[in-house]
Amino acid sequence: MWGEEKRGIHVNQAELLCKDGCGYYGNTAWQGYCSKCWRERIRKTETTKPENGLHGDRGFQLTFSKFEEKKSVEKGRRSSTMKRLFWGTPSPPRQAESSEGQEAALQAFQSLEPGDFPGFLKLLRKPTSQRLQSRCTAFLNTIEAYHDLPVEKQSDLVQDFYQNIAVHFNGLPEAQVLQMMEHIEKLIMTRLHKWVFCHDSCDDEQKDLTLQRRIKSLNWVTPQMLRVPFPKGGSDSDPYLPAITAIIEMDAKRAPQDKLICVSKCSQNVFQALALANSQPANADDFLSGLIYVVLRANPPRLHSNMNYITRFGLPHSLMAGETGYYFTNLSCTVAFIEKLDGPALNLTPEEFSSYMQGRRMPSRPAEGDSQRRAWENREQLDDLKKRQEKVDQGVRALQEQLEQWVRSVQEKVDEVTAQSALLENHLAESFEKSAGNARDQSVLVLRNDASHEAGPEETEC
Template sequence: MMSQGRVPERRGIHVDQSELLCKKGCGYYGNAAWQGLCSKCWREENQRQRQRQIQEDWALAEKLQREEEEAAYASSNQGQSQTSSSQLGQSQASVPPHAPTPLGPFSKFEEKKTNEKTRKVTTVKKFFSPSSRTQAKKEGVCEEGSGVFRRESHGEAFLKDLRAIFTLNTPAEEAHEGKAPSPSMCRQWSVETERVSRDFVDFLKQLQKPGREIHKQSRAFIEAMANKKDLSADEQSECVQDFYQNMSDRLMIPFKGSSERVEVVMDHVEQYIMTRLYKSVFCPETTDDERKDLNTQNRIRALHWVTIQMLGVPLDEEIPEVSDSVVKAITDVIEMDSRRVPRDKLSCVTSCSKHIFNAIRVTKREPASADDFLPALIYVVLKANPPRLQSNIQYITRYCIPARLMTGEDGYYFTNLCCAVAFIEKLDAQSLNLSVEDFDRYMSGEGSPCGESRGIGAGSGPHADSPALAEAQRQLETLNDLTQRQEKVLSSACELQAELAEWEQSVIRQVKGILERYPLTLPPRPPQPAIDSQNTDDDNLPPPLTPQLL
């Protein structure tokens, strides 16, 4: 990056397209949330880590159980020795020397050993069992077939917690275990949920037998997830992704390997599943997504002074079509938060990106390049400051069908959005070709590029570095001109009204004067002759007929 002379075109904002791909070289798009891996490689790596963690937890549980058994055995053995010694002294004092030693206390050794063995170690349990799990809080279990209530040991409770975390029961299994249905399943659905459910059922009716099985499995999964609210966000994501994979594999058989038909069905399944689960899985309390949202919003607010020239964005907002495309892109990225389905949120990102490409194409009068797209996307995100941006990105990452994020234009645009957010978080003076002092002053609000540009020559103008402010200034000037013209029109209208009133009075005066000067006198009208007075042939006419009575 040049520090002297001419400012470089991209000003430090450049991402090689190879950096958008998975770090393991599989050819799919990577994601910053997955440490640069694609969803497939990330799941494989995550599953390996989870398997190692499970093995370590099982080994720890078994170790704790063995230590507890040894401690219980030692405690019981010590208590048995003391009891035997005291009772032996008493028996020796009361029993003849040749009498046999009593074995009564030893017969209770197994009972005491069992009681001590099954004692719960609450202090250690707090370190390994989340307090929210109801299974970990149970005081004991009822032994099957015996009807005897006993207290479960720490090792057994810990193993039970592990099974609860990594085992997803179906509704039939939960009903067999005597679990009550989740209260959340009985809540009143929203209008959107009812519409999506109705559309899902109508779509499945066309598939007949496969449709019934899909509906059954989807409802079972939703009910199972409603009873697994204590899972973390990563565990919930793993359950959803496993359901997608299993459902997709099952659909290959009735659809005879047609990936296009399976993709259409999976789109409807995703819409139905995620609409029903949206409130419980979007920005859950177990994550720090809300804190990240606030940090990102505050960061973008602090960068409100960043201009197009600083980012090297090839956009000319003075062109109406470009300005409209930028506004539409900002609207799309803001609208992403109002959607529930990951696919719909992803479509907002795609629509926003296409508007950006159109704005670049109109400005440069040539097809836009990928190197111009990322700075423009950063500029749009800075101007939009989308609500809950981090939560929406995490939601798409966790619950979208993996194929959309790995390939295609949706995956490409979403990967660029993640890069844009990561760049905004790490934006510094060098990226904007500014000095550290100026960058810190702008961030603290002590100065702004627009304010300092007022001291530059008149050719640059006070708003040369800010097209938005320059456009606002032009609009204000136009408004002032329209105001002046309106005032002139109103003044002319008032003058015209006064002139018309004066002209009306002058006409009335002139008419009166003429009438006074030349009074109007009308001569008497001559008598009107009879109608047939000029007819000379009346005498030759026959007499008129007279009516006769018969």
């Protein structure tokens, strides 16, 4: 059934690889290159910029070359200062002790089980790992102190730190070195997440809002339009619901590798749902269609920021090769497809696509008895729950505003009563003073009258 109709969603596997043909996966964030080739390309561009401006007479070239030489010396001096700030000054007299301690630390690290991050933290606190711990602590303190740097500069510093710190595990096999670097990444980026995620120097937040509005405007897209296979005679629940849950959980993670685990879990659940729908193994087009359907259904929070965070601060080997690299590359293709989605991709005419986008037309429901009818009903229920949740949120906000207004009114009444009581106390005090003064005046008059009555008979006798 699916093969009879024209597919609008198709991706060539060669398009997922790096443009330089190095064999690694490319990414839209690096214009189709892998992270290694992209950084080399940027460095070559930066080094060729001064050469493009060397035109003019010979005297100007000599003067400019002296200026460049002086500038390179100052740059080397600044870089050495930054290296001393990050790594500290070398200590040749303690070289033998450090090598022995490093061997002991490597033996301890080699005994770690894969993914045992708490065990790694325990080993990091031991005296044999003091140098590694001090380097990590110094780097963290420096990045936190200079958190106002542009996010691309912070990304370069973190990637350089990964390269320099990997030398510490040279005595281990390659697989264990990758595991140790994953622990280092989790240690560093869990602490730096609040400083570098969705940084003020970039426009990730605006792109997140644009992407969310775009996905929300495409809520009418059905699985039939995307050619997403559904299991025949399946259960009432959506088979892609575990994948939707996994991609939503990505925003709650801090370390790039933990976010990549959510992407991998989502992709694996998509493959499981496709396996239930098809008797044959799922191909790349079916997987991409299913992933697009999952992203449209989930509308993950801050998807653009999370993907940029992974590309900037994740380990290169996690994105350039392997299962996680393949899944993340397909997720990047999914986002690019959603941003450029048009009518022909959904086998619709431009007029039909425009009417759907403007809400003048709604897709027809699947026929009764079709397994996709249950998914449609679940989607309608989910949309209804979302609307109810929005109404509940509005009611909560209104209730909170009323509560705050009531608290303010009570406070105003309390202040008013306090002011009135103060005035009443002053009035009572004044009244008391006046009554006391009148009583004294009356007592004086009484005494005077008594005195005059006593002196009266004497005067009459005289």
